[in-house]
Amino acid sequence: MQQAATDAARLPKGFTAPPIPRRNPARKPDWLVAYLFLAPAAAVFAAFIAYPLVDGILTSFTDQMVGKAGAYVGLANFTRLLGDAHFQRAAANSLFLTTGVVAVKLVLGLACAVLLAQKMPARGLIRALVFLPWAVPGLIAGLSWKWIFDEQAGVLSYLVMALGITDQPVYWLSDPRIAMLSIGVAMVWHGLPFFTMMFLAALTAIPGDLTEAAAIDGAGPIQRFFKVTLPQMKEVIFVTVMLSAIWTFNSFHMVFILTGGGPAMRTHILPTLAYDYGITQSQLGLGAAVLVSVIPVFVVLIVLLTRRMLASKN
Amino acid sequence: MVKSSSEKIIGRIVTTIGVLLALLWSLAPIYWIVVTALKTSREIYAVPPTLLPARPTLANFNTALFNSKFPQFVLNSATVAISVTLISAVVGALAAYPIARMEFKGRGVTARAIVMAYLLPPSLLFIPLFLVLQNLGLINTKTGLVIAYLTFTVPFCTWMLIGYFRTIPRELDEAATVDGATRLQTLLRVVLPIAKPGLAVVALFAFTHAWNEFLYALVFVHSNDTKTFTAGLTGLIMGDTFIWGQLMASSVIAIVPILIIYIVAQRYIVEGLAAGSVKG
Numbered sequence: 001m002q003q004a005a006t007d008a009a010r011l012p013k014g015f016t017a018p019p020i021p022r023r024n025p026a027r028k029p030d031w032l033v034a035y036l037f038l039a040p041a042a043a044v045f046a047a048f049i050a051y052p053l054v055d056g057i058l059t060s061f062t063d064q065m066v067g068k069a070g071a072y073v074g075l076a077n078f079t080r081l082l083g084d085a086h087f088q089r090a091a092a093n094s095l096f097l098t099t100g101v102v103a104v105k106l107v108l109g110l111a112c113a114v115l116l117a118q119k120m121p122a123r124g125l126i127r128a129l130v131f132l133p134w135a136v137p138g139l140i141a142g143l144s145w146k147w148i149f150d151e152q153a154g155v156l157s158y159l160v161m162a163l164g165i166t167d168q169p170v171y172w173l174s175d176p177r178i179a180m181l182s183i184g185v186a187m188v189w190h191g192l193p194f195f196t197m198m199f200l201a202a203l204t205a206i207p208g209d210l211t212e213a214a215a216i217d218g219a220g221p222i223q224r225f226f227k228v229t230l231p232q233m234k235e236v237i238f239v240t241v242m243l244s245a246i247w248t249f250n251s252f253h254m255v256f257i258l259t260g261g262g263p264a265m266r267t268h269i270l271p272t273l274a275y276d277y278g279i280t281q282s283q284l285g286l287g288a289a290v291l292v293s294v295i296p297v298f299v300v301l302i303v304l305l306t307r308r309m310l311a312s313k314n
Numbered sequence: 315m316v317k318s319s320s321e322k323i324i325g326r327i328v329t330t331i332g333v334l335l336a337l338l339w340s341l342a343p344i345y346w347i348v349v350t351a352l353k354t355s356r357e358i359y360a361v362p363p364t365l366l367p368a369r370p371t372l373a374n375f376n377t378a379l380f381n382s383k384f385p386q387f388v389l390n391s392a393t394v395a396i397s398v399t400l401i402s403a404v405v406g407a408l409a410a411y412p413i414a415r416m417e418f419k420g421r422g423v424t425a426r427a428i429v430m431a432y433l434l435p436p437s438l439l440f441i442p443l444f445l446v447l448q449n450l451g452l453i454n455t456k457t458g459l460v461i462a463y464l465t466f467t468v469p470f471c472t473w474m475l476i477g478y479f480r481t482i483p484r485e486l487d488e489a490a491t492v493d494g495a496t497r498l499q500t501l502l503r504v505v506l507p508i509a510k511p512g513l514a515v516v517a518l519f520a521f522t523h524a525w526n527e528f529l530y531a532l533v534f535v536h537s538n539d540t541k542t543f544t545a546g547l548t549g550l551i552m553g554d555t556f557i558w559g560q561l562m563a564s565s566v567i568a569i570v571p572i573l574i575i576y577i578v579a580q581r582y583i584v585e586g587l588a589a590g591s592v593k594g
Contacts, residue, residue, distance in 0.1 A: 031419065033497045034412035038424065041409035041468055048446065048465045049431050049439070056442030064445075115332045118325075126333060128580050130340045135576040137526035139544045140565040143551070144343045147350065147558055153359045155346060162362065189343060221321070243433075250435035253528040257551065271437035271529075278441045279533055288441045298438065306429045 060289040066282040077289035087290065090261075090268040093180060094294075097269060098249045101187045102241060108188070109195025109240075114225065116196065117203045127200070134193035142257035145186035149173050149258070176266035179259050183267065187254050191247070195240055202236035203229070235312065242305040246298070270294055351375065351562035358559050374563035383538050384564050387546035390535075391568075394456050394542060395524035398463045402520045403513060405464075406471025411501050413472070414479035415487065425476070431469035439465065440533050447534060454535050459542070462530040467520040474519070478512030479505060515582045518575055525572060543568050 028036075060077055064070025081087040116127050133141065148156050149172035157169055172182045206229060214228045230237075252271045255261065261268035261276055268276065270290055278287015350358055351374050353367045378384045412418060413425050443462055444453070452458030482505060490500045506513065531545040541549070543564070550561055 030416055030497070034416045034418040034421075037408045037412045037497070040405045041428075041472055044405065044464050044468045045427065045431060048443065048461055049434065049469075052439060052442035052446045053434075055445055056439070059442065059445060111332070112336055115329060115336060118329050120329065120333065126337065128577070130336050131580075132344060132576075133340050135522075135572050136344065136569060137528075137544065137572065139526070139528045139547060140347070140569060141343075143547065143561055143565055144347050146551075147556075147562070148343060148346060150556075150558075153361070153363070153558075155363050158361065158363055189339070193340070221325070246433055246435055250437045252437050256528075256532075257548075271435075274437070274441060275529075275533070279444070284441060284445065291438050291441055294438070298435070302430055302433045305433060306426055309429050310425060 056288050057292055057295075059285055060292040062285045063283075064285040064288075066279075066284060070285050073285070077286050078293070080286070081289055081293060086265045086268060086273060089266055090270050090273040090290075091293075093267065094249060094269040096180065097184055097187065097251075098245055101184050101191065101248050102245050104184070104188050105192050105195045105244060106237070106241060108192055109199050110230075112192065112196040113199035113203050116200055131193040131197060133190055134197070136190070138190060138251070138253045139257065141190040142186065142254050145182070145189070145254075146173070146258055149182050173259050174263055176263060179263075179267045183254055183258050186258060187248060187251055190254070191244060194244065198236055198240045199233065202233045206232050235308070239305065239308055239312070242301060242308075246301055246305075249294075249297075347562045347565050350558055351566050353559060355557075355559050374559040375567070377560050378564045378567060382560070382564075383541075384543065384546060384567070386538060387541050387543040388568065390456065390540060391525055391542040391544070392571075394459050394463070395521050397456075397460045398467055398524040399517050399521040401460070402464055402467035402471045403517045405468050406475050406516065407501070407506065407513065409468075409472045410475035410479055411497070411505065414476045415484070415505075416497070428469050428472050428476075431465070432473050436466060436527075436529055440529055443530070444533055454537055454540050456535070456540055459530060459534050459540070462534055463524045463527060467523060470523070471516045471520055474516045475509070475512065478509045478516075481512075482508050511582060515579065518579055518582075522572055522575065 059070070061072055061074060062070030063073045063076070112130065116123070116130060120126065136144075148154055151157060151169055151171060151174065154172070156172065160166055160170055171178060173179050210232075211224050211228050214224045219227065249269075250271060251269075252275070255267060255269050255272045256275070259267040261272045265273075265276075270293070274287045274290035276287075277290060278284050349365070349367060352370045352372070353364070354369060354371050354373065357364060357368060409428070413421060413428075443465070447453050447458045447462065450458070452461065486508070487500045487504050490504045491497075495503070526544070527542075528544045528548075531542045532548060535541050535545055547561065547564055547568075550557060550564070
């Protein structure tokens with residue numbers, strides 16, 4: 001300000017300063033700047049997301065192996081998968097695990113969120129401890145449960161026998177029927193805190209006067225929860241369930257570490273089967289076909305979720 | 315609020331039991347990792363298992379730290395995770411700003427592409443990315459792994475930062491523009507300083523993701539000077555016998571950096587999670 005005043009005093013009489021331009025005319029147009037800013041992200045997207053995705057789809061129509069170029073084989077990989085018992089089993093396992101684990105996490109997550117929203121001593125510390133599994137790397141969560149489920153020296157086998165529930169060792173990870181449940185338990189353990197955190201954040205954002213009014217009208221706590229609280233959490237529940245469905249479907253590490261898809265390939269989920277075919281057995285074309293076969297499911301999930309997430313941000 | 319006293323007492327009992335169960339469920343497996351790491355190999359296989367180590371020992375940590383390749387793996391993880399964090403924070407901030415603030419053709423499509431890229435699971439991309447990295451000669455290099463992680467962290471950081479930038483009053487950067495600042499100056503000197511807490515959370519998430527990631531590490535790197543600790547530990551379990559003491563000690567060491575981050579930033583992380591996927 002000071003500087004401007006003295007400058008004006010030095011100017012010759014009769015001089016009128018040109019109006020200050022709101023935008024520097026020499027500056028690049030805004031849209032060009034926007035594209036420049038977006039360029040690095042767009043490069044990553046084009047080269048390492050979009051291109052590989054297209055390349056993967058094309059590969060699924062070839063018999064490409066690791067270290068050997070493939071030839072076009074049409075739908076051969078897909079027709080082979082349709083008649084493949086391992087593929088059918090893996091698809092069923094994926095469906096069973098994803099829906100089961102997400103449903104359990106939804107119910108327990110709501111319960112935990114309601115619980116942790118109550119007034120109690122050391123609430124902050126208790127919340128942090130309940131959230132702790134979320135901070136454990138997935139691989140280590142898997143290792144920890146593999147050790148718990150260990151059939152010779154694992155603590156769970158001992159507990160079950162010591163409590164007299166059974167006098168036979170339980171094959172937590174080598175009996176395929178039990179193994180799927182064991183994998184599910186480990187997945188719930190690792191994924192539950194995300195649900196609890198999301199629901200707790202939503203719960204604390206609900207104004208208290210509504211539930212209070214319902215209480216005055218004589219609604220019991222259970223009725224209040226289902227009639228007043230839950231409807232207000234609809235949006236958060238939708239987004240959390242969809243995100244978790246994608247991630248749970250994607251829990252490669254749990255299956256890979258706990259059972260490796262065995263025994264006899266009966267506990268594979270689609271991503272681990274794709275790894276087995278594509279990387280372990282070097283049949284990249286067939287592995288890619290396994291992945292391509294789940295794209296339609298993801299397109300539906302992702303389109304639905306994208307719409308909601310964009311809407312919530314605008 | 316009217317509540318009968320019996321309702322209150324029942325409520326308190328249910329809450330207490332519930333909290334104890336939740337704590338037991340969440341902490342028991344973590345406790346078991348730590349206790350196992352502190353036991354001698356003979357005690358690890360003892361029947362019945364001991365709840366507390368009878369003769370606590372640091373031998374497993376000693377082996378993991380000084381008698382194995384594990385420190386090298388941790389160093390590789392750190393190099394990769396820090397590079398990923400820095401690159402994705404810069405690229406993400408640059409991309410988020412125009413979407414949050416500027417008018418240009420294709421803004422809606424860009425925003426949609428970012429969310430979709432963020433939602434795309436790595437298990438869908440690992441075989442095609444393997445092919446691309448192979449063609450570029452980047453299989454079994456840290457650079458290749460960094461690139462692979464950027465496919466997740468860049469869309470994620472961009473998406474989160476759009477949300478943070480939108481919470482900053484528009485008048486602030488409009489004032490800067492009127493004063494003649496370029497868009498880049500506005501971003502660097504006005505928007506980013508205000509968005510610092512958001513930027514920190516986003517960076518922490520990117521770091522955590524790169525540190526914890528397993529599938530890409532398993533597929534894309536395989537030698538001692540490139541393997542991250544996740545791939546390295548998998549090497550230990552792929553043998554016929556599991557060295558549980560050493561595995562658990564290594565796990566404890568690998569959790570420590572994440573735990574420190576988590577304790578320091580716990581409150582922001584919860585807020586950040588809520589901000590990232592739903593309106594807070």
